[in-house]
Amino acid sequence: xxxxxxxxxxxxxxxxxxxxxxxxxxxxxxxxxxxxxxxxxxxxxxxxxxxxxxxxxxxxxxxxxxxxxxxxxxxxxxxxxxxxxxxxxxxxxxxxxxxxxxxxxxxxxxxxxxxxxxxxxxxxxxxxxxxxxxxxxxxxxxxxxxxxxxxxxxxxxxxxxxxxxxxxxxxxxxxxxxxxxxxxxxxxxxxxxxxxxxxxxxxxxxxxxxxxxxxxxxx
Amino acid sequence: xxxxxxxxxxxxxxxxxxxxxxxxxxxxxxxxxxxxxxxxxxxxxxxxxxxxxxxxxxxxxxxxxxxxxxxxxxxxxxxxxxxxxxxxxxxxxxxxxxxxxxxxxxxxxxxxxxxxxxxxxxxxxxxxxxxxxxxxxxxxxxxxxxxxxxxxxxxxxxxxxxxxxxxxxxxxxxxxxxxxxxxxxxxxxxxxxxxxxxxxxxxxxxxxxxxxxx
Numbered sequence: 001x002x003x004x005x006x007x008x009x010x011x012x013x014x015x016x017x018x019x020x021x022x023x024x025x026x027x028x029x030x031x032x033x034x035x036x037x038x039x040x041x042x043x044x045x046x047x048x049x050x051x052x053x054x055x056x057x058x059x060x061x062x063x064x065x066x067x068x069x070x071x072x073x074x075x076x077x078x079x080x081x082x083x084x085x086x087x088x089x090x091x092x093x094x095x096x097x098x099x100x101x102x103x104x105x106x107x108x109x110x111x112x113x114x115x116x117x118x119x120x121x122x123x124x125x126x127x128x129x130x131x132x133x134x135x136x137x138x139x140x141x142x143x144x145x146x147x148x149x150x151x152x153x154x155x156x157x158x159x160x161x162x163x164x165x166x167x168x169x170x171x172x173x174x175x176x177x178x179x180x181x182x183x184x185x186x187x188x189x190x191x192x193x194x195x196x197x198x199x200x201x202x203x204x205x206x207x208x209x210x211x212x213x214x215x216x217x218x219x
Numbered sequence: 220x221x222x223x224x225x226x227x228x229x230x231x232x233x234x235x236x237x238x239x240x241x242x243x244x245x246x247x248x249x250x251x252x253x254x255x256x257x258x259x260x261x262x263x264x265x266x267x268x269x270x271x272x273x274x275x276x277x278x279x280x281x282x283x284x285x286x287x288x289x290x291x292x293x294x295x296x297x298x299x300x301x302x303x304x305x306x307x308x309x310x311x312x313x314x315x316x317x318x319x320x321x322x323x324x325x326x327x328x329x330x331x332x333x334x335x336x337x338x339x340x341x342x343x344x345x346x347x348x349x350x351x352x353x354x355x356x357x358x359x360x361x362x363x364x365x366x367x368x369x370x371x372x373x374x375x376x377x378x379x380x381x382x383x384x385x386x387x388x389x390x391x392x393x394x395x396x397x398x399x400x401x402x403x404x405x406x407x408x409x410x411x412x413x414x415x416x417x418x419x420x421x422x423x424x425x426x427x428x429x430x431x432x433x
Contacts, residue, residue: 001320002319003315003316003319003320004316004320006316007305007308007312007316010307010308010312011305011307011308014307014308073301074301074302074303074304074305074306075299075300075301075302075303076303076304076305078268078270078297078299078301078303079297079303079317079320080320081269081270082268082269082270082292082293082295082297083293083320083321084293
């Protein structure tokens with residue numbers, strides 16, 4: 001299983017992997033916002049956490065469809081389905097590797113984008129923390145969509161649309177926790193803990209659903 | 220060790236591809252599937268590998284050291300049309316990944332990555348990215364994947380596609396030595412693999428439309 005984790009991480013950083021593309025897209029989306037909104041620093045810092053979160057959500061959706069499709073196209077998925085280890089575990093490891101390759105770079109890039117949005121240190125820290133906790137949920141939800149669309153040749157947009165409604169709660173609680181850290185009356189912990197709960201919930205449900213979909217995608 | 224298939228039928232869409240296929244293979248036996256394109260050879264192999272659900276019938280696997288209820292797929296290697304190797308990774312990385320991923324215990328019949336590459340006659344180029352190899356070399360390396368972790372059953376779908384004559388003879392030697400070690404081989408092929416004593420199952424294809432009323 002460690003072998004699978006290492007292999008998938010290696011693949012995501014080598015040529016053709018999605019790691020860099022996701023980060024570049026994230027930076028592109030957030031970097032154009034100040035140009036569009038104009039040089040109103042107060043406005044920028046007010047919408048900052050939301051924009052960074054939306055950018056992260058969109059770039060997370062970008063790389064999802066390749067999660068299983070690459071393995072299906074070269075036949076690796078067949079061999080993974082045949083093995084003794086539970087498929088759920090294989091899917092979970094693939095999700096982890098996908099997050100380490102695609103989600104974590106977004107989290108690491110987010111402070112830089114926070115500067116673009118004129119956010120203060122607390123807001124940047126809170127956004128980074130909520131992204132760190134929230135982006136795994138996006139990967140786990142996305143795994144189900146990716147598994148459902150695995151047999152479709154151009155499933156990318158479909159995956160994004162299937163996944164988006166389920167990803168909305170992650171966005172809501174992620175952004176509200178990030179705001180709560182800067183705006184005084186609102187407490188930080190409740191939305192943050194709900195975000196943690198969502199991630200843990202989908203960490204269980206996502207691999208189960210994805211494994212079920214992969215088993216039935218047989219052709 | 221015994222691999223048995225009882226009354227297997229499989230369906231693609233509305234059509235039954237084959238119906239009531241039964242066989243039993245003991246250690247050291249091989250079964251060669253022949254038949255024209257589209258006659259259901261690959262489908263039968265995928266059913267045996269557990270990748271397709273049969274319409275009826277079942278595949279069972281008995282071995283003295285196997286746990287109860289062990290699936291045939293878990294004792295099998297499947298070499299399909301696609302090589303299941305990553306073009307971005309080197310051959311060594313590919314093979315050592317599968318070696319780690321496959322092996323439940325280190326059997327002394329499993330070869331190391333270097334030995335497996337040597338066995339298919341490509342020992343010198345294992346450091347290259349898999350994508351740099353020619354189609355025939357890729358096929359040979361995909362075959363080396365079967366050697367890095369010992370499994371009794373080999374399910375081979377057109378193993379000799381894209382291969383030259385010398386590679387075919389290498390494959391035949393490897394398949395023979397696998398059978399001598401007590402393995403079981405199922406292969407769908409158009410070229411004769413040169414196996415003596417191989418049983419042949421001729422697939423005719425299109426066993427008729429299901430007579431099932433919805």
